[in-house]
Amino acid sequence: MKILHTADWHIGKKLHKHELFTDFELFVEWLTNCIEENKVDVLLVSGDVFDLANPSSEARKQYYRALMQLRKLDCKIILTGGNHDSPAMLDAPKEILKELDMHVIGGLPENLEDAIIPVSGKNGKTEMVIAALPYLRDSDLRSANDGHSYNDRLEAIRRGIQRTFNLAADICQKKHPAVPALAMGHLFAAGSETSESERDIQIGNQAAFNALQFGDYFSYIALGHIHKPQKVSAAVPTYYSGSPLQLSFSERKDDKRVLLIDTDKNWLPENIPVPSFRKLLKISGSIEELQLKLGALEKHNHLDSLIEIELKEEHYDATKIYLLDELVTNFKTPGYEIVKHRATFQNQVKSAGDLYKNSQQLEDLKPKEVFSKLINEHHYDEETRNEILAAFDELLEEVENSEND
Template sequence: MRLLHTSDWHIGRSLHGTDLLAEQDRVLARLAEVVATEGVDVVLVAGDVYDRAVPSADATAVLDRALTRLRSAGAAVVLTPGNHDSARRLGFASGLLAVSGVHVRASTPRLDEPVLLADEHGDVAVYGLPYLEPEVARHELGLAEARSHEAVLTAAMDRVRADLLLRPGTRSVVLAHAFVGGGVASDSERDICIGGVDLVPASVFDGVDYVALGHLHRPQSLSPRVRYSGSPLAYSFGEAGQDKQAWLVDLDADGLADVRPVPLAAPRSLTVLTGELEELLADAAHAPLEEHFVSARLTDPVRPADPMRRLQARFPHCVHLEWTGGAEVTDGRSYQERLAGRSDLEVAGEFVRHVRGLDAGSTERELLGRALLAAGRDEVAR
């Protein structure tokens, strides 16, 4: 049996306020192409299907198209909710969807009921563990004191292993959404730490043939059988240049046979550009980057006028701007100490210099003084 391990689709997410639904639609269509060309039997989606608990109508339409394409390409689908999803909303009509080959495993009390799929070697039991919020899951799992991710996932896996004992010879796959020890985070995941007890040891998942993890957006292997697929798109500029992929997983008669990456080309790459504004606008070497999502870090000693509009004239998908040229290093004194003995006009003038990198002119100082007088700060006029 051949499986395609994916996770963290985050349908509906934006990049610095820019809608990514078109890019998400394209990369999810690529998954259906992989299913068709590689002969994939089952697609696994390990949580964070949507980016928010109440997705928009446009986001649900993207998911609808993605699932339809995957089924049309010939694969069954097993998906679970992550910490961004609402398990109850994602699980709506799961019984009807299962009839069509889309299996949504969103119920914590029923997490030890696998999706049973068969090949020429027999059954494969696919257990979908929804994201387990400790304070909620401990009640659903009947745990009196457990308040950590490790405790609730251990209890969940104990149930899975108990069910597997009743299925001798059955190969097994688990989907889980968690921060597992040894994994490397990016800067686009939402923190799932509850009192510092978010980390889960990989040994919690002992006893199954393959563990398809979600939550961390960087693809990585914690062991040959425990892996993160990562997100199919980069969702922050900290992931710029990161290769995205899914895992192609083969099971034979004895269990895990082979795992290999399947590259997922970005519909639109992310690029960070650093330099002075005029330099970024004129440099011919940046021509191949003009259709990328761009984050610009300007090093001009004085803040340029209207920089975003000018950047977007060349880089229409520039979505983030940071000016670093006028940054000041404080001398270690507190804010109160730095203001001591200074007039309001002096403080306002320093603010102008801080945000612009240039002192206020005489006319500007006059206007600032008049504004402070109008606000009742008449001592500045003396």
Template sequence: MRILHTSDWHLGQHFFGQTRQAEHVAFVDWLLNLVVEKEVDVLLIAGDVFDTGTPPSYARELYHHCLAELSKLKVQCVVLGGNHDSVAMLNESSGILARLNITVVPGLMTDPMEHVIPLHNRQGTQQAWLCALPYLRPRDLVVSQAGQTQQQKQAQLLDAIQQQYHSIKLLADQQAKRLPIVGTGHLTTLGASVSESVRDLYIGLLDAFPADAFPDFDYLALGHIHRAQRVAGSEVMRYCGSPIPLSFDEAQQQKKVLLVDLLANGLVDVTEQEIPEFRHLMSLKTSLAELPKQLENLAQKASKQWPAWLEIRVDSDAYLSDLQPRIEALTAELPIEVLRIRREHQGSQEGLAQIQEQQLQELSVEEVFSRRLALEELDEAQREALVLLHKQLLESLVVESDEL
């Protein structure tokens, strides 16, 4: 059978005030064509279907449209909740979707057998079992105790996640009848590379789960990390990444989905399928002198239908009051929309002192954090781990506020 592994659609995302609706519609159309072309039997969405717990109406409509079209194609679908998704919202339509051969697992279920799902090909023959585990919220797994240290809380949570995986895998083993078993997860896994230089993190994080603590699956379909990659070099543990770049630092990534081929004796092959770039995103670091030529070159990668979205970082030590009008004049006749303008200091000053020379509105939360971090004496692995944890904490705050 053939499984299409996807994750982190983030339907409904707003990007510096811009909607991603056109890109998501284009992705869904491309995905439906791919399902037909590659004769896919099962579609997995490994969490973060939506960007917030209260997505806009177009995002909900697109979600249901996509699933309805897949049902017409006799493709089985499994939708898993992620840390950005609302359990209650995903659960609203799960009963109706179940009649269309679509299983929604929004969160940790009361009955453990609801996480053990038979997977069928388009002819209706069962070919595998799925241990369908979504994002596991700490509050569903552990109860904090007075006097616990951060390390004790961390150990308690990681142990609870491991027990959850092994208990669900045991239930699947009891049902397996020599069929392969696929696992899922929406979490940060130690051994996942967070940069193009393929550096692995081996530092304790509250939300990070050791790769060797997973049970043995024939394939493990992971979500939450937005760049497609193997975990710790494994062929069977994979992140597929997000289908569109969700931040400027993802702009240079080639986005992918994964085609997973299984036979009765296990995994046969995993094929990376590149997703077209619907809209060109770029973070451009330049000088005012070089900017006009660079904008002309970038305009060739865009169109009126798909204008390029830019972040422009201008090298300048002085505050330029007319910087934005200058850039607006340069891009007025080009298929380019500048979403953020920042000044990059050429001097050697570091840390928080540099912030005082810039207006607060020019800096993001991440930039303030990174400049404060620069003052600390840390090795590279520790620095990367803290940046990742800061990002996860910000995401959790956004989700919790959406669910209030």
């Protein structure tokens, strides 16, 4: 049996206000061909199907168009919700999609058996079982008796993740003995290398889960959430497939891929590179260097390349900021678009507050960065500071997931 592991589609994603709908359409077209060529039996999408909990109508249309395009193939499709997704929105059409051999697990079901999906071979017998576990929210992991300190909350979350995977393994073993099992998950594993486009989850990623706690029952663990493709140190093959598209400039050098597992051989995945449909370029230097680099850009036949520009100067000079704005405004090279620009000065003459205003835009700042800067102005002991940060992380997660209720 052949399984294709993907994750983090982030349908509806905007990269500095630039829509990536065309990029996703090209990916689905490529994915369809990839499934046909490799005779894939099962397609997995391990969370973050959408970029927003309340996606736009165009993003929803793309989702259903993609499913209908993939449905034409002889392939079972299993999707789980991620921290960006609304469980209610994903789960709404699940019964209809199930009739089309598409299984959607938006949020952790009350009965965990509903997340256990048997996969039949051509002979009609169950050849594999999949524990399709979505992103596990705080309410799925902690009880009222788990303690209130910062460290208590971290440990309760880790125990909750381990308990959920153990229970899923027990169900697989009892309901489908002697049948190989695979688990899906959407979480932050300890030691994983992140990018700029991922939200912190589970108390600001401080509750990083040690993948060795997955145990050795599952033959393969298909993870989502981390956009950089990578292997995780665990007792069984455990991988992040990564996002198929570049979702931030920090991912511009990542080699995007999907993972193909052929169970007739072994459970070690084969990398299948995803073609790059668009280039992300980061250009930095003085005004003169920026002018030269922008002038040397070559014509191409791909989607417009998106550019991030950083002016770097030794001394603060308001004139340089004006020249940077003019350079960006007058840039008209076909096939390229500047989507972000900023200025940094090594020796800032003005106050730090003025530098903050001139060198950074609002979209450059993350709420956690602003809050951390604020509490750094106060003298708290370490325990109190951790408690405040934990409370902030929980409030931020609640705000980001408020549309799910």
